[in-house]
Structures are given as C-alpha cells and as structure tokens.
Amino acid sequence: MHFGTELYLATGLSFLGLGILGLLLWKPAFNVWMDAFVKRLLKDPYPENIGEMYNVFHKVGVQNVLETDLRGASGEVLQRPFGTPRRYSEWDRLLLNPVYLSRKPVPESLEIETKVTIGPQAKRPLEIDIPLMIAGMAYGIGLSLNAKLALVKGANQEKTAVNSGAGPYLPEERKHGDRLIIQYHRGSWGKNEEWLRQANAVEIQLGTGALSSAPVYIKPQDLSPELQSYMHLGRDEGLSFNAAFDNVKSGPELTKLVNYLRQITNGVPIGVKIGATHLLEAELQIITAAGIDFLTIDGKEAGTYFGPGILEDDVGLPTLPALCRTVTFLKNAKLKSKISLIVSGGLVTPGQVLKALVLGADAVYLGTAVLIALAHNQIAKVIPWEPITELIYERGKFKDRLIVDQAARSVANFLKSCNQEIILAMRCLGKTSLKQLTIEDLSALTPEISKMTGAELALFSPTR
Amino acid sequence: MIEFWMMFAAISLGLTGVILVAFLLYHFKMRKRVSAYFHSKAILEWYHLIKKISWRDYFETNLRAETGNTLERPFGTPLHYVAWDRVLFNPVYLSRIPLGLNEPVETEVILGLQAKKPLHLKIPIIIAGMSYGGALSLQTKIALAKASTMAGTATNSGSGPFVAEERAAAAKYILQYSKGFWSKSETVLRQTDLIEVSLGHGAWGSAPVRIKGSKVTNGFARRLDTIAGLDVIIEASLPEVDNQADWVTLIRSLKEITAGVPVAVKMGGTHNLEKELPLILEGDVDVIVIDGAEGGSHSVPPILSDDTGLPTLPALCRSARFLREHQLDGKISLVVGGGLYTPGDFLKCLALGADAVVIGTVAALAVSHTQVLKSVPWEPPTGLIYYEGKAAQKFNPDLGAKHLNHYLQSCVSEMKQAARTMGKRSLKEINQSDLVTLDSIYAEMAGIDWITP
Numbered sequence: 001m002h003f004g005t006e007l008y009l010a011t012g013l014s015f016l017g018l019g020i021l022g023l024l025l026w027k028p029a030f031n032v033w034m035d036a037f038v039k040r041l042l043k044d045p046y047p048e049n050i051g052e053m054y055n056v057f058h059k060v061g062v063q064n065v066l067e068t069d070l071r072g073a074s075g076e077v078l079q080r081p082f083g084t085p086r087r088y089s090e091w092d093r094l095l096l097n098p099v100y101l102s103r104k105p106v107p108e109s110l111e112i113e114t115k116v117t118i119g120p121q122a123k124r125p126l127e128i129d130i131p132l133m134i135a136g137m138a139y140g141i142g143l144s145l146n147a148k149l150a151l152v153k154g155a156n157q158e159k160t161a162v163n164s165g166a167g168p169y170l171p172e173e174r175k176h177g178d179r180l181i182i183q184y185h186r187g188s189w190g191k192n193e194e195w196l197r198q199a200n201a202v203e204i205q206l207g208t209g210a211l212s213s214a215p216v217y218i219k220p221q222d223l224s225p226e227l228q229s230y231m232h233l234g235r236d237e238g239l240s241f242n243a244a245f246d247n248v249k250s251g252p253e254l255t256k257l258v259n260y261l262r263q264i265t266n267g268v269p270i271g272v273k274i275g276a277t278h279l280l281e282a283e284l285q286i287i288t289a290a291g292i293d294f295l296t297i298d299g300k301e302a303g304t305y306f307g308p309g310i311l312e313d314d315v316g317l318p319t320l321p322a323l324c325r326t327v328t329f330l331k332n333a334k335l336k337s338k339i340s341l342i343v344s345g346g347l348v349t350p351g352q353v354l355k356a357l358v359l360g361a362d363a364v365y366l367g368t369a370v371l372i373a374l375a376h377n378q379i380a381k382v383i384p385w386e387p388i389t390e391l392i393y394e395r396g397k398f399k400d401r402l403i404v405d406q407a408a409r410s411v412a413n414f415l416k417s418c419n420q421e422i423i424l425a426m427r428c429l430g431k432t433s434l435k436q437l438t439i440e441d442l443s444a445l446t447p448e449i450s451k452m453t454g455a456e457l458a459l460f461s462p463t464r
Numbered sequence: 465m466i467e468f469w470m471m472f473a474a475i476s477l478g479l480t481g482v483i484l485v486a487f488l489l490y491h492f493k494m495r496k497r498v499s500a501y502f503h504s505k506a507i508l509e510w511y512h513l514i515k516k517i518s519w520r521d522y523f524e525t526n527l528r529a530e531t532g533n534t535l536e537r538p539f540g541t542p543l544h545y546v547a548w549d550r551v552l553f554n555p556v557y558l559s560r561i562p563l564g565l566n567e568p569v570e571t572e573v574i575l576g577l578q579a580k581k582p583l584h585l586k587i588p589i590i591i592a593g594m595s596y597g598g599a600l601s602l603q604t605k606i607a608l609a610k611a612s613t614m615a616g617t618a619t620n621s622g623s624g625p626f627v628a629e630e631r632a633a634a635a636k637y638i639l640q641y642s643k644g645f646w647s648k649s650e651t652v653l654r655q656t657d658l659i660e661v662s663l664g665h666g667a668w669g670s671a672p673v674r675i676k677g678s679k680v681t682n683g684f685a686r687r688l689d690t691i692a693g694l695d696v697i698i699e700a701s702l703p704e705v706d707n708q709a710d711w712v713t714l715i716r717s718l719k720e721i722t723a724g725v726p727v728a729v730k731m732g733g734t735h736n737l738e739k740e741l742p743l744i745l746e747g748d749v750d751v752i753v754i755d756g757a758e759g760g761s762h763s764v765p766p767i768l769s770d771d772t773g774l775p776t777l778p779a780l781c782r783s784a785r786f787l788r789e790h791q792l793d794g795k796i797s798l799v800v801g802g803g804l805y806t807p808g809d810f811l812k813c814l815a816l817g818a819d820a821v822v823i824g825t826v827a828a829l830a831v832s833h834t835q836v837l838k839s840v841p842w843e844p845p846t847g848l849i850y851y852e853g854k855a856a857q858k859f860n861p862d863l864g865a866k867h868l869n870h871y872l873q874s875c876v877s878e879m880k881q882a883a884r885t886m887g888k889r890s891l892k893e894i895n896q897s898d899l900v901t902l903d904s905i906y907a908e909m910a911g912i913d914w915i916t917p
Contacts, residue, residue, distance in 0.1 A: 014475040063515065066508050085515040092543055095757065096772040098669030100731045101711065102739040105670035105700035303516075348521045351771030368513075372522060373529035387509030413532030414525060420534045421767040427700055428669035428772055443735035443774070445545055447905065459778045459909040461738045461785065 067309060079222075080312060081389050082368050083210040083303035083346075088318030091352045093445045095458060098428035106427040113433035114419060116363050118161070118201060118340045119269025119293030122262075126179060126201045126269050129159035130419040131357055131434060134411075135302075135344055135367035136183050136203070136273075138167030140227040141218060141239065142305030144399035145172070146407070147392040150374055152177040153404065154411025158419070163365065166205060166241065168231050169195040183273075184261065186241040189231060193264055201269040201294070202261045204254075206244070209275040209302030209345040212315050215243040222306075224394045254290040269293035269340070276300060276322030276345070284329050294340035296365070297326050301346025303368040305393070319345040319356075324453050327360030336360070350418040354425055358437045359453060366415075373414035374407045524766060536763030538846055539825055540667040540803075545757065545775035548809050550902045551910070553882055560887035569880040570890035573820050575658065575797045576726025576750030579719075583636060583658045583726055586616025587876050588814060588891060591868075592760075592801055592824030593640045593660065593730075595624025597684035598675055599762035600828075601856040602629065604849040607831050607864035609634035614869040615876075620822075623662060623673075623698055625687035626652045640730070641718065643672075643699045646688045650721050658726045658751070659718050663702070663744075666732040666759025666776070666802040667769045673698040679852060708746060715747030726750035726797075733757050733774030733802065737782050745790075751797040752787075753822070754779045758803025760825040762850070776802040776813075781910045784817025793817065807875040811882055815894045816910055830871035831864040 041051050057065060063085065067078060099105055106112065118126040134155050139148045142165065152173050155162040161179035164170065169190045174180055182199035184191060186206075196202060207213040218239040220228070228235065248254050254272070261270045271294035272287045280297075287295065299319025304312070323343045330336040343356050344365035353364050375388050381401050382391045390396040426432070429441045443458035444450035450457040514522055520542065527535055556562055563569065575583040591612050596605045599622065609630045612619040618636035621627065626647035631637050639656035641648065643663075653659065664670040675696040685692035705711050718727050728751035729744050737754075744752070756776025761769070774782075780800045787793045800813050801822025810821045832848050839847035839855040847853040879891060888894050899912040907914035 010472050010475050014472055014479060017472070017476060018479060063508075063512060066511070070508070080512065081509060082513055082516055085512055087516075092545075092770065094771075095545075095735070095774065096669075097735040097774075098664065098671075098732060098772055099734070099736055100663040100670050100701070100740050101708075101743040102736050105664075105672075107700045108672040108674065108697060348517050348525065349766060349770070351767040354767065355771065368517060369521070369525050372513075372517070372525045376526050376529040385506055387506045388513065389509060410529035414529040416532040417528035417534060421765045424534060424671050424765055425669075425767045425772055428664075428671045428768065430670075445775070456735060458735050458774055459781075459905065461782050462735075463738055 077308040079306035080309055081303070081306050081387075081393075083307065084301060084312040086301075086313060087346065088300055089320035089346060090446075090449060091320065091355055093449045094355050094453065094455060095443050095445065096351075096354065096358070096425055096429060097441055097443055099430040103430040105430050106432055108427075110432060112423040112426050112431075113435075114423065116340075116434065118342070118363065119271070120340065121338050122269040122293045123267025124200075124269075125293075126161060126181070128161050128179060128363065130415060131361075131363045131422070132353060132415050132418055133160050133181075133342070133363055133365050134162040134370055135365035136163035136165035136181070136205070137367060137371075138165035138305065139170045139173070140167045140223070140230070140394050141165075142167070142394070143392055144394045144396060144402065145170075146399060146402040146404050147371075147374060148173055149176060149404045150402070150407035151370065151411060152180075153408035154370075154374070154415065155179070157408065157412035158415040160415065161200065163203065164190075166190075168227075174198050184257075186243075186245060187239060189239070196261065197264055197266075199265055199268055201271065202265060203271045203273050203294075203296060204248075204257065204261070205273045206248075207275040207298075208273070208304060209298035209300055209316055209319070210304035210307050211311050212275045212277070213243050214311055214315075216241040222395065227394055251286040251289055254287065258290045258292055271296055271340075271342070273298060275302070276317035276319065278317050280317065280322060280325050281329055284326065288330075288333060288335055288339065292339060294342060294362075295326070295330075296342040296344065297322050298365075299323070299343070299345025302344055303371075319343060319347070321452055323356060323359055323361060330360075350421040351425070353418065354422045355442065357422075357434060358439065358441050370411055370414065373410050375402075376407070376410040376414075378402060378407060534765040534767075537766055537769065538761075538763050538844075540760035540764060541758055541766075541769040543758075543770055544803075546777040546906075547903075548777065548812060550906055551812055551912070552900050552902070553808075553811070553815075553886060554898050554900055555885040556887045562887050563884035563889065565884070567884070567889070569883045569888070570892070571876055571880065573892070575799070575819060576728070577797065578795055579726040579750045580724025581657075581726070582750075583618065583638075585618060585636065585820065587872060588818075588820040589615075589810060589872055589875060590617055590638070590799065590801075590820055590822050591619040591827050592822045593620035593622035593638070593662070594762070594824055594828065595622030595640075596627045596630065597679075597687065597851050598622070598624045598673075599851065600849055601851050601853060601859065602627065602683075603856070603859045603861045604828075604831060604864065605630045606633050607859070607861035607868065608827065609637070610861065610865035611831065611868035611872065612636065614865065615872040617872070618657065620660065621647070625684075625689075626655075627687065631655055638728075643702050644688075644696065645703065646690070653718065653721050654723075656722065656725060658728055659722060660728040660730050660751075660753060661702070661715070661718070661749075663729060663731040664755075665730075665761060666755035666757050666773055667761035667764045669732050669734070669768055669772045670700055671768055672700040684851070708743065711743070712747045715749055719748070728753050728797075728799070730755060732759065733776065733779030735774055737774065737779065738786060741783065741786050745792070745796070749796070751799060752783060753799045753801070754783050755822070756780070756800065756802030759801060760803075760828075776800055776804065777816075777906075778909055780813055780816055780818055785911070787817070807878040808882070810875065811879045811891070811894065812899065814879075814891055815896060815899050816912075817896075826871070827868060831868045833864070833867040835859060835863060835867075 152162045163181040166185035181201040184204045220238045273296035276299045299322050300316040340362040343361040348369040442455040444455045456462045573588045609619045610633045613635040619634045620638040623642035636657045638658045641661045677693045677695045682692045729749050730753035733756040757773030797819040799820045800818045813821045836845045838858040847855045896912045901907045904914045
C-alpha cells in the first residue's frame, strides 16, 4: 500500500475507532463524572459548595452580578445601553375589543386612514403617513453616521418623521429626510439658527425617560476622533449636557424660547419633550402654558445611548401611567385637539403602539425596536463576540461595515409591517381612521389597569 | 499490516494527546478567557437587550424587518392572560360519597336540544375547525375525522372548503359556514350534522384573512371552486349579511335547507360580548361557540392574537351568565375553545357552564405525536400536518387517528376520575359549586367560592 493511502486510512479508522469507543463508553464515563459532581454538590459544606452560586444569582440577579463586576472594574458610573431592562407598563393586560355584528368590521376593500398631523395649530404642521416615528438618537454620541443615514432613509420610504436627537447638526440627515424633527437640546452644539431653520418641527428637550433631567458629561475617550474633529473639539475635550437650559428656568422664559423658535422657523410645530415623572401635572401646567404645538412624553422604559443604572431603573414614571395622566390633563385643560401628543419609551410591538393610540397618543416614537430592525440581517457581522452596538454606534469597531441601503430597507420594512398590523386590528375594531379610536376599543384584565386607563374591566359584563 | 496497526495506535495516541493538551490548556489558560467572555460587554449587552425587549419581540422585530408584511405566527398567542390553575375542584369525602372505580360516569352531551335533529356526542370534547388547504393537509383532516369517529365526537371543517373524504371518515361532521364564498351549496349543506356560522375566531377577531395565490394550488382551488393562483379572501363579515334582517333570514334558510340540524354561531371572545349576543340570538340559533383570545390559528399577526379579543375564561363566564340571565341555559348550548390544553381545563369549562369544549392546538399535537419526528429537527412540527408542510406526504393518517383517539380517551378518563372524587355521576352535574378559586376577583367573575369563605 502507498504510504499516503495508509495515512488517510489510518486517520479515518482512528476517528472511527475513537467514535466507537466514545459511543461505548460515554454513558459510563458521563455517569462517573455526574456521580462525582452530584456527590460533591450534595456533600460539600455550604460555603464551599458550587450550588451556592445559584443562590447568589437568584438573590442578586444575573444582570446585577455582571454589572457589579463592571462597577468593580471601572469605579465609574455604569454605561449601559438601551435603557432599563425592567418592564413597568403592563401593555398585555389591555386588550382591543373586536366587533362582529354590533358594528361592522371594516372589509379589505375599504382603506384605513393612518395619516397624522403633528401640531395642527401650527402654520406649517408636520404630516406623517403612519403614526410611528423614529425616536431621537444622536449622531456621534450614540449612533454612527451610517446608522443615522439608514434611519432617515428608512423613515423617508414610509413617509414618516425622524428625530435628530441631541447630536451635532448633520446636513446628510436633512438631505435624505423630508420630515426632520430637530431637537433643541441641553448641549451647547447643533443649535445655530441656520440649522434650526431647516427643521420640519423643533422639539425642546428638557429631559428623557432614561436619563431624566440629569446632567451628563461624555468623556473625551468615549468620543470617536472623527466626531471630535467634526465638532471641532480638542483631543481632551468632552461634551456636557446641562441639567437645565441656562435661558429657560421659568414658564415665561420657555414661552420666549417657543416664540423665538416659531419665528425663526416660520411656524413649524414647536414641542417640548420631558421624561415622565410623578410630578407630571405640575410640569405640564407650565409647559402647556408656553403655547406649544406638540408634547413628547418619554416614559421610564425608554432607551438611551449609554446610561447609569440608577437613572434608567429607578428614576421616573413608566410609559403607560404617564400617557394616561397626560391625556387626562390635556382633556381637562381642553388642549387635547390643539396639542399633539407623542409618546415613547419601551414600545416595541404594533399592539402596544395601537393601544397607546387608543389611549390618546397621536403618534409614537420607536427607538430600540428600530435599532434591532436596523441591524437585522447585518448582525452576523458582529455576533457572537461583539454586541449589537459595535455595529451601529459611533464608538463601534464595526460601524463601517454597516451597509446603509440594506439597513434602511430593514427599517422601512419594520415600520411598514407594524403599520399593516395596526390597520388589520383596526378592521377588527370597525374603525376606518385613527381619529375614530376611543377608549371603548379597549378593555382591561385587572382592576388596577382598568382604573388607570379608564378602559372597562374585561372580566365582567359592563352592564353588570 | 503490522505497520498499519502501529500507525493506527500512534494516531489514536496522538489524538488523545491533542485532546488532553486542549483540556489542560483550557483548564489553566483558556478558562480565564472563557470566563472573560461571559463577563464581557458582548454577553452582558445581549443579555440586557433580550431581557429588556424579550426574546420573542427581538425575533419578531427581525422578521418584520425582513419582509415588511404582517407577521404570520402559527398557533396563536403565547400569552397566558388568565390562570386556569387559580381555579380548583372540590373533592368530597363524607359530605357526599365519592364514586368507586367501577361506577360509570356519564359523559354524553347533546348540542342543540331545540333543533329537530340535535347532535349527540359521546364525549364533550370536539375537534376544532382547522381548515383544509388554508391550514391542514388532506391526510391530517382525514386523521382528525377518523379519530372523532373512534371517540364518538365530532370534527369541524374549519373555514376551508368542504372535503368529501373528511365527511366520509367522520361519523359526526360540523361544517363551518365561513365568511368566504365556498361550500355554501345546498348539496354540501345537507351533508352536515351541525352548521357553524363563523363570524370570526379568537385569534383573528373579525379581521379579513387573505390566502395568497401562491398557496392556492390546483387541488385546493378545485375544492374552493376558484382558479389556482388567485388570492382567496375570507371577508371581515359574512358577505350575505348586510343587516339584521339578512342575519335572521340566513339562519332560517340554513335550518330549512338542512331540515333541522342545529345551527351554531361562532365568534371570537370580545368585550362587546353582551352587545353581540342579543343580535346573534335574534336569529334562531341553537348553539353559541365562543373562541377565546388564546385560540390558535394556522398563522396570525401578533397584534390580533396577542392584543385583540377576550380570554376564554372571562368570555365563558360572561356568556354563561348572559344565557342564565335570559333564561336560555338548557335551551341554547354553549361551546367554548381557545387555549384549553388539559382535561382539568376542559372540566373547569364544563363546570362553569359550557356544554362542550373545542380543542385545536392540542389535537394537532396529539395527531402528530411520534410522527412529528418525520419533520423535526430540520423543519418545524407543523411541517408534518400543514397543507404546505414539507413532510406532509409522510404523515400516516391511521396512526395519527389512533394517537388522537388515545389522547381523547385519556382526557375523558381523567375527567371521570375527577368526577368520581366529587361524587358526580355525570359530567353535566358538575357545576360552579364544585369549584373554588385562589383569587377573589376570579370568584366574582365566575360566581364561585373564594378560598376564604
């Protein structure tokens, strides 16, 4: 036999032999190992026992254990992306009420109207085709240029608006988007008149759901060199958001700012965004007195680029109660039809969106969900060794690998799919337009949710 | 030859060595790196993201981003809105005498008592309407029909076309009068033992359903009486019913055509229940079928299955209460379905006022049983029983029927055991007084005792 043939044969046979040996022996071998493991598990003194790990994880929580390690490693505030993992708003305790004979369900042949006007009282209101908008996610501080471009292109395909977020001004975003909401934020950049004039709406950001009104300092090492040169920052210069605007410390000052913005933009809708808080009504009293066109309420579950755990998990008010209370406030103040209400924070599925619309929101912002859609089929470029943020964040190692048009299509598809499902559910409700939605289209599965939302309790007949 | 064996031994030894070295390397060096991975940003961020929006929402967001169409999720909602396990049966010891093992327990049920030809069933479990073509393959439909014959119950056509083979295999056959245009001729209607007029499902609500033309292949199209490749629409409401007078006329004409088989009306659970029921009952119907929000379907957009409708338990309690308050219990039969998975669930429904229950998802699981291995792991379990399933050709209907019949017999035996421990000679005798609940609000909803009297 030729030596080479023998080598192949021997290799093959040895694998076969090992395989057979393994097949014959794996049960007894595994048994021996398992026995030893279980014996130790059941006999070792508690402090030395590996089973104690279970207690620690169960008591502290897997995430808290890992985050404790991170805190221990750096000694600084945690930089956790995407906001809180806790789910405070019980959207699945609310159900939509389909009709059969009591009202006619809407047949396929009839169109369902999903157009929304933001700021109906403004001189140049913002019209969007679907009630879903893309939340403010800043270029540079959060997302990469490619990701921002994908978002704005995707939104444009579905004829909806995108929010600039608290980043520096980005002419590319303006160029590719027909509906741009520019955020007037608490940083010192991206607010010159020339840029603001190009807005289709301006949102004065007093805070967000995830970080509330906390001041934020972004360290120079957390900024990419490209961004630093783009923003004309020195190598050791960071960025800081103030807790409040220097020029807005009272109601009249807010009115002045709103009027100023309205004047320079020639009457686009001017709105205010706050993170939700239990002191909502007091805040709204002052904010609505400033003559705004829209109001953005960002609930506790909202995401953010990076944020410390205490602000994300423990500060603020969840989206669902914040929405219900804001709607009640606007109705009582007879402002519901004058001020558009945008709600955001933890909304992921079209079902949650439609429930928010039924409860009185005019439109919603989606953030985290849109980012997942954005990465969609390009996620293979980072898994399993890197997180999703490496692909879409400015600080990400793989941000240049994101193909913009492909990502834009994924975003557009996601928005379209959600809107189509909303339309389908509205056919069940027998409603042909978003304006016809009322609280009678919802019922609640628990007395608490029923009381909070004003939807009837589904467990009982309403005539009982 | 000896050289060969020497080489074999050498290579084996070498491989063992490699494994050993790898193990030692892992033990002393890599372990740190592996543990570093589990402590790294990658794993933490993924864990965090999935925890925040849940694995299912992550997955479904991606599916939406891929197609841009509404999602089509099989089996309906994975949510559990109400907890059946918060309701318990009350066994008796001396206050009433429990029954011995040999004492029979009556399980028969009659649907549509006031109809000329009521439907007699030996057991109170009916196979759900799962349509041929739209959902299931022909062989699966036949297996369901055969199992229903063996167990002495009825099978339901679903919203698909009338299938003669299925009719032949079923002793009792329920035809669904759907919101489509098919299977409404007098010849077809006369072949049924009960007609179920479908206003909607628990999973779909009253939404219109479009079956894509690509799914309408020759055999399916012939039975639907349409052209292959054309989209088929199940409308939002019955095409022949435009107003209340049409509704009354429709029910009357169905009774005339069939010479008096019971007419049932099926609708999904909804909070508008008490508004719908009087309108439905204006037609002279014999059976009300309520499909709770947990009801399954071939494939349904999540917004309809997760966010729309009324769960089975409150829907049942409210319908039963409605019938009682209008002195219609005993005259109009009540059938419920949607998310019922165990004989305990079934018996709780009967105790709360249902005359029979409908099983869909578990029936599909039981009919697949071990044959599911022909489809998994490379295809989903539905691949075996769905019309367009890749392993549908490998399905053996006789075996499927046998397994489903076994499942039904097992469930009925368990229900009988529960009846014996409650000292009841018939499943019909079991009522609200045989139940207790751990939650005060359930007590109020179902009219049963709370654990704290």
